[in-house]
Amino acid sequence: MPNMKPKIKIKDFNFYYGASQVLKRISMDIQPTHVTAIIGPSGCGKSTLLRCLNRMNDLIPSSRPEGKIEIDGQDINAPSIDVVDLRKRVGMVFQKPNPFPKSIFDNVAYGLRVNGIKDNRLIEKRVEASLKGSALWEEAKDRLKENALNLSGGQQQRLCVARALAIEPEVLLMDEPASALDPIATAKIEELIVELKKKYTIVIVTHNMQQAARISDSTAFLMQGDLVEYGKTSDIFTKPKQKMTEEYITGRFG
Amino acid sequence: MNKRRLKEKLIEWLFFVNGMIAVLVLVGIFILLVRNAFPGFKEVSFWEFLTTSRWNPDAYDKETYGFLAMLASTGMTTIGSLLIAVPLGVGTAAYLSDVASHRVREIAKPLIEILAGIPSVVIGFLGIVLVGPVLAKLTGTYNGLNAINGSILLAVMALPTIVSLSEDALNSVPRSYEEASLALGANKWQTVIKVKIPAAASGIIAACMLGMGRAIGETMTVLMATGNAPDFPQNLLSSVKTMTATIAIELGETAYFSTHFYMLFTVGLVLFIITFFINLISDIIFHKHMKMLK
Numbered sequence: 001m002p003n004m005k006p007k008i009k010i011k012d013f014n015f016y017y018g019a020s021q022v023l024k025r026i027s028m029d030i031q032p033t034h035v036t037a038i039i040g041p042s043g044c045g046k047s048t049l050l051r052c053l054n055r056m057n058d059l060i061p062s063s064r065p066e067g068k069i070e071i072d073g074q075d076i077n078a079p080s081i082d083v084v085d086l087r088k089r090v091g092m093v094f095q096k097p098n099p100f101p102k103s104i105f106d107n108v109a110y111g112l113r114v115n116g117i118k119d120n121r122l123i124e125k126r127v128e129a130s131l132k133g134s135a136l137w138e139e140a141k142d143r144l145k146e147n148a149l150n151l152s153g154g155q156q157q158r159l160c161v162a163r164a165l166a167i168e169p170e171v172l173l174m175d176e177p178a179s180a181l182d183p184i185a186t187a188k189i190e191e192l193i194v195e196l197k198k199k200y201t202i203v204i205v206t207h208n209m210q211q212a213a214r215i216s217d218s219t220a221f222l223m224q225g226d227l228v229e230y231g232k233t234s235d236i237f238t239k240p241k242q243k244m245t246e247e248y249i250t251g252r253f254g
Numbered sequence: 255m256n257k258r259r260l261k262e263k264l265i266e267w268l269f270f271v272n273g274m275i276a277v278l279v280l281v282g283i284f285i286l287l288v289r290n291a292f293p294g295f296k297e298v299s300f301w302e303f304l305t306t307s308r309w310n311p312d313a314y315d316k317e318t319y320g321f322l323a324m325l326a327s328t329g330m331t332t333i334g335s336l337l338i339a340v341p342l343g344v345g346t347a348a349y350l351s352d353v354a355s356h357r358v359r360e361i362a363k364p365l366i367e368i369l370a371g372i373p374s375v376v377i378g379f380l381g382i383v384l385v386g387p388v389l390a391k392l393t394g395t396y397n398g399l400n401a402i403n404g405s406i407l408l409a410v411m412a413l414p415t416i417v418s419l420s421e422d423a424l425n426s427v428p429r430s431y432e433e434a435s436l437a438l439g440a441n442k443w444q445t446v447i448k449v450k451i452p453a454a455a456s457g458i459i460a461a462c463m464l465g466m467g468r469a470i471g472e473t474m475t476v477l478m479a480t481g482n483a484p485d486f487p488q489n490l491l492s493s494v495k496t497m498t499a500t501i502a503i504e505l506g507e508t509a510y511f512s513t514h515f516y517m518l519f520t521v522g523l524v525l526f527i528i529t530f531f532i533n534l535i536s537d538i539i540f541h542k543h544m545k546m547l548k
Contacts, residue, residue, distance in 0.1 A: 054437060061356065088439035098430035101453055111438035114448065160434070167439060 007032040007171065007201040008053065013067035015048055017060065022048050024225040025067075030218075035193060035202045037216035037233065039209060041253065044222040046205045050173050053203065054090040055083050071171065088115060091164035095176040097156035099148035099163070104140050107148045107159055111167040126166050134162035135192055154185025161192065172196065174204040178211065190215050209249055213237050221245045287523040294319070294516030303520065307486040309500065311514040319517045321524070323486040327401065327494035330487055331476055332469045334405025335412055339469075340462050342409070343416030347458075348446045350417070351424040363421070370414035374474040381407045381479030395491055399481035402490040407475045412465035419464060423457025423543065424450055456543035463536035467529050473498035497525050 006029035015023035022045045030036050038046040051057045052065060055076065069076050076086055088111075099107050108127040117123060127144075131137040136158040140151075148159055157177060164172060174193070178186040193202060193215050206212050212219050213233060220230040221242075229236060229245045240246045247253060295303075298319045306320030346366070350359050381403050389398030427450045435445040451458065473496075481493030482503065495503075501518050508514045 056433065056437060059433070059436070084439050084441055087437055092437040094430060094433065094437075096430060098428070098434045100431060100434065100449055110435070110448070111440075114435075114438065114440040114444045163434070163438065 004031050006030055007034075007071065008203075009068070009070040009073075011068040011070070013052070013065070013069055015045075015052060015057070015066070016064045018062045022225050023052070026227045028220055028227060028230050030201065030203060032201045033197055033199070034218060035197045035204060035216040037212035037219045038203065038205045038222060039207075039212050039219060039248075040222035040228075041248070042207075043224075045225045046222050047175055049222065050175055050203060050205045053171070053173055054087050054092055056092065058083060088167050089169055090171040090173060091167065091169035092173040093157070093160050093164055093175070093177045096180050097153055097160055099151070099156050099159050101147065101149055103145045104148050104151070104159060105144040108162050108166050111163060115167060127162075130162040130166040131159075133165045133196070134158045135188065135195075136162055152185070154181050154188060157181060157185070157189060158192065161189075161196075165196075169200065171201045171203065174202065176205055176207055179207060186211075209237075221248060223248070284526065287519055287526055290516060290519035291523040292516075293511075294513055294520055297513045298517060303517070309484050309495075311504070311508070311517070317513065319513075321521065323484060324495055324497045324500050324521070325524075326487055327480070328470060328496040328498070330401045330490065330494060331404040331408055331480065331496060332466060334402060334490060335408035335469045336462065336466055338405060338409035339412045339416055339465055343413050343462070343465065344420050344451070344458055346413075346417045347420035347424055348451065351421045352446045352450065353442055363418070366414050366417050369410070370418075374411065374472060375478070377407050377411060378475040378478030381475065386479065393491055397481070399479055399493060400491050401480060401487055401494045404476045404480040404494065404496070405490070407479050408469040408472055411472060411475065412469050415468055416461050416465040419461030420454070420458045423454040423461060426457065426544070427453045454543070456539045460536040460540035460543065463532055463539070467532040467536070470532070471498065471525065471529050473502050477502055497521050501525075 008030035010026055010028050010030070013023060013026045014021060026049060038049060040046050048057065052069060053071075053076075057063045057065070065077050071086075071090070074081070100110065102110070105127055108130050109123050112123050112126055117126075128137065128141075131140055136155060139155060140159070143150075148156065151159060157180075161172075161177075177193075178189045181189065190211065193204065196202060197217075204212075204216065216233045218231065219233045219236040221228045221236065221240075221244075223244060229240060229242045231241075236245060237249060240249065303319055303321050305322065306318065307322035307326070308318045308320040309323060310318045350362060354362065382399070385403050385406055386398035389400070389403055390396065391398075424446075431449050431453055432445055435449045436442075440448070476496045477499040480496065480499065482495040482499055483493035484495050484500075485492070487494045501522055504514070505518050508518065
């Protein structure tokens with residue numbers, strides 16, 4: 001792994017839903033302008049870990065984090081941290097495309113407006129830039145006023161990426177962003193991710209090991225809440241250190 | 255085997271009859287209203303009924319049956335009640351569904367639903383002894399029995415319907431919308447107002463229309479609290495006599511099969527048609543809402 005200053009530092013991190021512990025002493029450093037993939041069988045905690053990075057788990061009653069997650073050296077679970085500010089810095093794209101039932105334009109503008117931007121010229125500029133950034137501009141520029149739900153699934157997902165980009169985050173979290181898409185739309189999203197990592201720190205949860213191998217620089221393998229192995233993607237997929245990792249990536253289980 | 259089949263058939267048939275009874279009763283009411291409404295127009299012109307406002311069935315020389323004053327009275331109390339109940343009800347629903355803690359919700363929601371069970375005569379009583387005197391003092395009127403008093407009480411009565419159904423509508427909004435909004439750095443209130451209420455709009459409109467149906471059809475409360483002056487209302491402080499109150503007060507004291515009797519049925523028929531369409535429209539909107547969310 002190249003020796004950059006890590007963007008995100010996770011240190012001895014535990015996470016509980018009520019009494020059950022779903023993440024066990026996770027420690028890993030996530031590099032900036034890098035794609036980091038988290039893989040593992042269903043229920044291993046990979047989505048939970050991702051959602052800890054922008055504190056989406058706050059919504060779940062009786063859930064509890066323990067240990068440290070630092071972004072740029074700042075503990076994101078510290079009481080002084082405003083979760084709204086955190087989420088502006090750490091954007092998220094969900095598993096199922098979830099555009100609001102509003103126009104394409106209003107979807108992208110939403111994050112700007114709730115963050116108090118009123119200047120319409122600035123909003124228009126950012127909407128255009130974000131849609132270009134998510135490679136949707138050419139398809140959408142003539143139908144910005146149309147309801148976003150009229151877009152195809154793949155287009156909807158790229159709209160959700162644009163929506164996340166509009167507020168200019170530093171980190172982009174993606175929770176199986178292509179799992180509800182067909183192969184062509186998936187290929188487009190993957191291209192997009194590779195393009196986006198030039199500017200953003202990307203953490204992606206995926207079920208699809210080929211996908212992780214294709215697009216990520218580092219891969220973390222999680223199993224039952226344990227971080228089994230974490231390293232360069234090329235190493236994990238060609239010469240895994242752990243037997244369990246090897247069995248998983250060769251399809252012995254999972 | 256055969257016996258079981260027979261039993262199945264019997265049960266099926268029983269439910270069919272049950273279902274049909276409800277439909278038959280509805281049709282029966284409609285026919286009864288229509289049959290008793292039309293003979294009145296032998297003596298009274300339909301035009302007079304629709305376009306004049308003087309309702310004076312006890313006049314010494316010529317009885318008049320103008321319908322506009324009571325239509326305006328019903329309209330005024332109903333719209334007044336909605337102006338109070340809709341913002342309050344939707345706000346309460348938003349609070350309960352998105353802001354209140356689990357405990358608060360578990361206590362508050364049943365309490366609000368109990369409000370629906372208070373007999374209308376009790377609410378009317380409160381109108382006379384509580385709301386009336388307060389209004390009289392605030393506005394300098396004689397007794398505070400007027401349109402605004404009725405509106406306040408009807409708002410209280412429509413509130414449980416509006417809160418309960420609006421909260422259901424807000425809860426049926428997919429969680430993914432809420433997550434998307436929060437992940438973009440919106441706070442709870444922004445999420446409710448800008449994403450959830452628009453997404454639940456049709457359900458909330460249906461809830462408000464059902465509340466409106468309740469307010470239009472309510473009788474005892476308005477009868478007790480609005481003063482029942484038969485004149486065309488001038489403003490919200492006028493004493494008014496609604497369609498429902500007119501029927502309730504007058505039908506018991508009128509001769510069967512007189513013109514007055516028939517004209518009261520006409521008022522009832524109009525009321526039936528109004529509430530029927532309000533319920534129908536709110537039902538259609540609600541089903542559209544449910545379909546959209548799938």
